[in-house]
Amino acid sequence: MHETERRYARDYLAESVRATEDLAADTAAQEVIFRVAEATCRSLRAGGKLLLAGNGGSAADAQHIATEFVSRLMYDRAPLAAIALTTDTSALTAIGNDYGFDQVFARQVRAIGRPGDVFLGITTSGRSPNILLAAEAAREMGLHVFGFTGRNGGALAERCDATLLAPAGQTAVVQQLHITAAHVVCALVERHFFPPSAP
Ligand SMILES: O=C(CO)[C@@H](O)[C@H](O)[C@H](O)[C@H](O)COP(=O)(O)O
Numbered sequence: 597m598h599e600t601e602r603r604y605a606r607d608y609l610a611e612s613v614r615a616t617e618d619l620a621a622d623t624a625a626q627e628v629i630f631r632v633a634e635a636t637c638r639s640l641r642a643g644g645k646l647l648l649a650g651n652g653g654s655a656a657d658a659q660h661i662a663t664e665f666v667s668r669l670m671y672d673r674a675p676l677a678a679i680a681l682t683t684d685t686s687a688l689t690a691i692g693n694d695y696g697f698d699q700v701f702a703r704q705v706r707a708i709g710r711p712g713d714v715f716l717g718i719t720t721s722g723r724s725p726n727i728l729l730a731a732e733a734a735r736e737m738g739l740h741v742f743g744f745t746g747r748n749g750g751a752l753a754e755r756c757d758a759t760l761l762a763p764a765g766q767t768a769v770v771q772q773l774h775i776t777a778a779h780v781v782c783a784l785v786e787r788h789f790f791p792p793s794a795p
């Protein structure tokens with residue numbers, strides 16, 4: 597590997613560490629993590645669920661997190677209700693084809709969202725139209741609406757009850773902070789319902 601590439605890799609890793617440290621020191625971001633976790637706990641206790649959506653890498657994050665609720669994160673326990681709106685290719689292609697790509701998440705929210713559920717939209721730019729419309733649909737339907745975005749929140753922030761503004765510039769690093777924050781949310785909910793036994 598050439599020295600320029602080695603330097604790129606070192607700089608990228610250093611930037612990732614800096615961004616994660618900034619998140620760890622960001623009390624506003626942590627408040628959003630707590631609010632998402634508390635809203636999700638309330639919703640699950642009442643028989644509701646967590647809905648997640650995102651595009652590209654954030655679609656993968658939505659699926660990753662939904663799976664950890666349904667399967668497990670830190671330890672064995674009963675399943676928790678969460679669903680990523682990014683996984684049903686028939687729904688995505690039919691809605692995209694018949695109503696437009698902007699509607700792919702909003703229509704699913706309208707179909708399966710119920711008042712008291714939680715919607716988490718993940719968009720690094722805060723501007724993806726399909727996430728903005730899904731947040732609007734979720735709000736209209738009485739869901740709790742949260743966003744994970746980059747530094748400035750984009751247009752999503754004004755559509756959400758609270759928005760985590762990841763303290764990073766590059767899209768890829770923003771995504772790394774989102775998955776870190778989402779792991780914390782999932783761990784808090786898991787610990788709430790299934791407190792780890794004392795040693
Ligand atoms: O994973 C990456 C970049 O790291 C890409 O796939 C990225 O997610 C896509 O370009 C998305 O379409 C970006 O959308 P958004 O985060 O601005 O809503």
Ligand SMILES: [Zn+2]
Binds near residue numbers: 653768
């Ligand atoms: Zn990526």
